[in-house]
Amino acid sequence: xxxxxxxxxxxxxxxxxxxxxxxxxxxxxxxxxxxxxxxxxxxxxxxxxxxxxxxxxxxxxxxxxxxxxxxxxxxxxxxxxxxxxxxxxxxxxxxxxxxxxxxxxxxxxxxxxxxxxxxxxxxxxxxxxxxxxxxxxxxxxxxxxxxxxxxxxxxxxxxxxxxxxxxxxxxxxxxxxxxxxxxxxxxxxxxxxxxxxxxxxxxxxxxxxxxxxxxxxxxxxxxxxxxxxxxxxxxxxxxxxxxxxxxxxxxxxxxxxxxxxxxxxxxxxxxxxxxxxxxxxxxxxxxxxxxxxxxxxxxxxxxxxxxxxxxxxxxxxxxxxxxxxxxxxxxxxxxxxxxxxxxxxxxxxxxxxxxxxxxxxxxxxxxxxxxxxxxx
Numbered sequence: 001x002x003x004x005x006x007x008x009x010x011x012x013x014x015x016x017x018x019x020x021x022x023x024x025x026x027x028x029x030x031x032x033x034x035x036x037x038x039x040x041x042x043x044x045x046x047x048x049x050x051x052x053x054x055x056x057x058x059x060x061x062x063x064x065x066x067x068x069x070x071x072x073x074x075x076x077x078x079x080x081x082x083x084x085x086x087x088x089x090x091x092x093x094x095x096x097x098x099x100x101x102x103x104x105x106x107x108x109x110x111x112x113x114x115x116x117x118x119x120x121x122x123x124x125x126x127x128x129x130x131x132x133x134x135x136x137x138x139x140x141x142x143x144x145x146x147x148x149x150x151x152x153x154x155x156x157x158x159x160x161x162x163x164x165x166x167x168x169x170x171x172x173x174x175x176x177x178x179x180x181x182x183x184x185x186x187x188x189x190x191x192x193x194x195x196x197x198x199x200x201x202x203x204x205x206x207x208x209x210x211x212x213x214x215x216x217x218x219x220x221x222x223x224x225x226x227x228x229x230x231x232x233x234x235x236x237x238x239x240x241x242x243x244x245x246x247x248x249x250x251x252x253x254x255x256x257x258x259x260x261x262x263x264x265x266x267x268x269x270x271x272x273x274x275x276x277x278x279x280x281x282x283x284x285x286x287x288x289x290x291x292x293x294x295x296x297x298x299x300x301x302x303x304x305x306x307x308x309x310x311x312x313x314x315x316x317x318x319x320x321x322x323x324x325x326x327x328x329x330x331x332x333x334x335x336x337x338x339x340x341x342x343x344x345x346x347x348x349x350x351x352x353x354x355x356x357x358x359x360x361x362x363x364x365x366x367x368x369x370x371x372x373x374x375x376x
Contacts, residue, residue, distance in 0.1 A: 009110065013351050014093060016106035021086035021095030027075040030130040034074060037109070037128045044112045046126070051147055053130040054140040058150065059117035066297065067123040067150070068362065069157035069326070070111070071141075071317065072104045073132030080342040094345040099334030103351045104160030107333060111358055120362050125151065132317060136286040141317050145324050154326050156297040158358075161316050162334025165350055165357065167302065168312035169221060169329050170255040171319055173288030176230075177249045177266045179204070182277040185236070185243040194241035198234045200276055201245040205229060207273040208249075216254035219293040221311035223254040227269060252315070255288040289319035292327045300365050305357045307331070 025033035034053045041048045046057035053074075059065075076097035086095030093103065108126050117124060130140035145151060161168075181201050186194025214225040227249060234245030249270075253262040263282055270280060289312070292298065302309065312318065312330050321328035333354035334346050 009114070009355060010348070010352050013103075013106050013110055013355055014088060014348055016109055017093045017098060017103045017346075017351060018086045018088070018095065020102035020105055021093070021097050025075050025097070026078050027131055027133045030074045034128065034130065037074065037105070040109055041112055041126070045117050046112055046124075049148070051144045052140055054144045055128045056144070056148060057112055057126040059120075059123040059125070063123070065121060065123045066155040067125060067153050068297065069125045069127060069151065069154045069328075070108050070160060070358070071127040071129070071157055071321070071328075072101055072108055072160045072332075073141075073317075074105065074128050074130055075133050076100065076102075077133050077340050082342065084343060088348075089345070091348045092345045093348060093351070094343060096344055098338070098344050099162045099336075099341075099346040100339035100344070101161055101332055101334050103334050103346050104162070104332040104354070107160060107351065107355045107358065110355055111362070115359065115362060121365055122362055124362060125154065127151070135284050137284075139317070139320070141320055145320065152324060152326065156295055156301075157321050157326050157328040158331045159316050159318055159321070159328060160332035160334075160354075161330045162336050162339050162346070163312075163330050163332050164335050165307060165331065165333055165354055167298075167307045167309045167329050167331050169293075169309060170218065170223070170291035171289035171312040171316045171330070172223060172225075172252040172254060172314060173257065173259065173262060173286055173319065174253075174315045175251050175259060175262055175266070175285045176283050177251070177263075177270075178281045178283065179247045179249055179270055179274075180279040180281075181234075181245045181247075181274055182279070183241070183243045183245075186241040188239045188241055191241050194243070195276065197242045197245040200274055201232065201234065201247060203275075204247065204270060204273040205232075207269065211269070214254075216256070218255055218311075219291050221291060221309070223311050224313060225251075225253050225257075227251045227266065252313075253288060255291050257288060259285045259287055286315050287319045287323060289316065289328070290322045292329065295327045297365065298327070298329060301357075301361045304360050304364060307357070
């Protein structure tokens with residue numbers, strides 16, 4: 001018998017993660033998951049509302065208790081060939097989205113079911129949003145933040161992205177650059193009559209391969225800026241010198257650097273390596289997330305639960321929340337190394353501990369203790 005079949009919150013969290021994993025919700029197809037979440041939240045004491053396929057729940061009424069947000073996306077990446085049906089294997093939940101991030105959604109739902117919103121020192125808001133795994137521009141969190149005013153009163157937001165229950169502060173920004181290197185076509189028997197765009201791209205690839213990560217230390221946390229070629233294509237046919245070659249470059253840049261500065265960094269690298277004619281087109285720009293270091297409510301959470309704190313070496317919607325002035329960190333029960341993997345899974349003890357940590361904080365925290373923690 002599984003140790004998680006004895007009843008109580010542990011079994012509820014496992015069963016909820018499995019139910020959510022069984023609801024297909026690849027980016028752009030989250031309607032069924034949103035409907036399920038809305039139906040479940042409607043059975044709780046929290047006030048429920050919708051913005052498109054985003055579902056929100058919040059403590060009813062209006063008072064001066066500080067507002068804490070728990071934020072999670074309902075979509076997953078597409079399944080891989082051979083992905084198994086959701087199941088429990090030993091002490092792990094296996095299934096598409098188990099780590100990224102339906103175990104986090106399960107924690108959010110179970111907190112909404114079990115915590116009396118009137119008895120807490122906080123007002124609590126839950127945000128289940130769509131299209132996080134797609135481009136920045138289509139995420140459901142953007143229009144939700146634009147249209148739901150009460151979200152902006154939050155003193156702290158937790159994005160339950162997979163982080164192994166490590167508090168991850170800030171996040172890298174990300175942009176993609178399509179670099180087109182132009183040459184001149186010729187017969188491959190007489191290459192000197194042309195200009196080989198693929199060979200010219202080779203000089204850029206060598207420069208990228210020799211480029212070391214740039215370490216950036218912020219508030220004691222190490223971020224690593226990296227520029228990588230992720231796609232390449234060129235040539236028309238096998239016996240023609242290619243007159244163009246296209247590469248996609250992905251630049252991950254540290255908090256504190258603007259998108260404009262990041263773009264100029266990429267331009268400089270390309271100009272230095274490619275001597276001939278070329279074009280650069282930028283797309284899918286996503287800002288970095290600011291690092292919060294003096295939020296009293298985060299300090300209280302850490303004092304209560306003792307989580308380690310690391311830098312977020314990836315992009316998350318901590319950046320989007322920070323853009324509108326909401327202090328936010330990443331903290332979820334999924335395993336970072338399992339996100340987007342074939343046979344994705346996460347450890348059940350991580351899910352249970354995530355629930356316990358949020359439960360302790362939301363029951364025991366509050367503005368008085370937060371002020372005491374900040375000044376101690």
